[in-house]
Amino acid sequence: MEDILSRHRKELRDLQSRVTQKKKQASKKTRKAVNEECERLERELKEKHEQEIREANGEVDEEEVSGELEELTLQVDGEEEKTNGIGTPSQHEDTEQPQPDNAAPTKKRNRQKDRLARRAAEQSALADQAALEAQSLPDLKHLERTRMLASMAAHNLCEIEIRADGHCLYSAVADQLKCLEIPVEEPGYKSTRIAAAGYISSNSDDFVPFLEEPLEEYVHKIKDTAEWGGQLELLALAKTYKVDICVLQDYGRVERIEGGGKEGEEKKEMWLGYYKHGFGLGEHYNSLRKKKDGKKEGG
Structure with missing residues (x-):
């Protein structure tokens, strides 16, 4: 070889x-x-x-x-x-010079190491460039948080932070139900998950057109897994507990989901805060309580 x-x-x-x-x-x-x-x-x-x-x-x-x-x-x-440029050598072209007999032998270069070093340098340069570009991007998390706090103050609301574990929507609703003195069995997120799954199963005609999977699989995810909740689950919970759900979002936008209720009865409402950039897992819900005399309601 x-x-x-x-x-x-x-x-x-x-x-x-x-x-x-x-x-x-x-x-x-x-x-x-x-x-x-x-x-x-x-x-x-x-x-x-x-x-x-x-x-x-x-x-x-x-x-x-x-x-x-x-x-x-x-x-x-x-x-x-x-x-x-016309096919003739330049006057400054070096000519090969004979090496003296006593010249020390040159060490052979390791070309594979040279290539790896070049690749490492290129990757480092790309990483530095990406970090520099990231510095020029807006801090979406900070900006969203600042606007949300201003909107909470405008609505006289304070925030109860909910754990970001996949159950945040259901845990936030359970916290609000307790504030409204509506009974909820512990753990709260489990009770609200069962309630949402039961309502969707009983009123399938209202939900099936919006599903991208069989109803049974969808209901199973709501009831027995940590699958995130969204618009359909909020609607099901609002109808189940006959409570209007107000979702405060970035830039002060409020989405109200009507819970129905009987005519003549005083409408109950709960408040949730919706974040798009504020938490590592992605979209997130916190519980928002009304302030009373400068203090948190119930605390």
């Missing part, structure tokens, strides 16, 4: 000399054809070397040979740039 590699290196050097000479002798009219011929010679030699390596059972790294050919191409291109 060492003999094969030694011969490959010699053939690469010979090809380098031939390609360099061809490109130097090329005129403007023949340069394109000469470049194509040189590329063909390089490609054929590379394929020949790779075939010989495969026949030797792959005991050496093919990437090393490919790297040598890549370096050869770069060297040839460098030689071409030294010419005057």
Whole structure:
């Protein structure tokens, strides 16, 4: 295998000399054809070397040979740039100088390590660029939070933070039900999940057109998993408990979901805060309570 590699290196050097000479002798009219011929010679030699390596059972790294050919191409291109552009060598072109007999041998470069170092440098540069671009982006979480706090103050509301565990909508509704003195069994999120699942099952005609999966699977996710809740579940809970649900969102927008209730009865309402950017898992609901005399309701 060492003999094969030694011969490959010699053939690469010979090809380098031939390609360099061809490109130097090329005129403007023949340069394109000469470049194509040189590329063909390089490609054929590379394929020949790779075939010989495969026949030797792959005991050496093919990437090393490919790297040598890549370096050869770069060297040839460098030689071409030294010419005057009309196929004649420049006056400043360096000539090969013989090495003194007592010159110290130069250490062979590890081309694979060089390529890995270049890749690492490129990746580091890309990471630095991404970090720089991120600094120029707005802090969506901070901006949303600032606007939400201002909207809460305008509605005389204070926030009860709910754990971001997939049950946040149901836990927030359970907290509001307790404030309204509507009985809820513990754990609260489990009771509200069962209530939402039961209402959707009993009124399937109102919900099936909006589902992207069979009703049974959808109800199972509501009742027995930590699947997030959304608009349909809020509607089901509002109807179940006969309570209007007011959802405060960014920029002060309030979405009211009517719970129905009997005519003549005083309407009850609950408040939830909806965040799009404020929490790591994504969309999130918190419970919002009315303030009384500067204090939290119930606290």
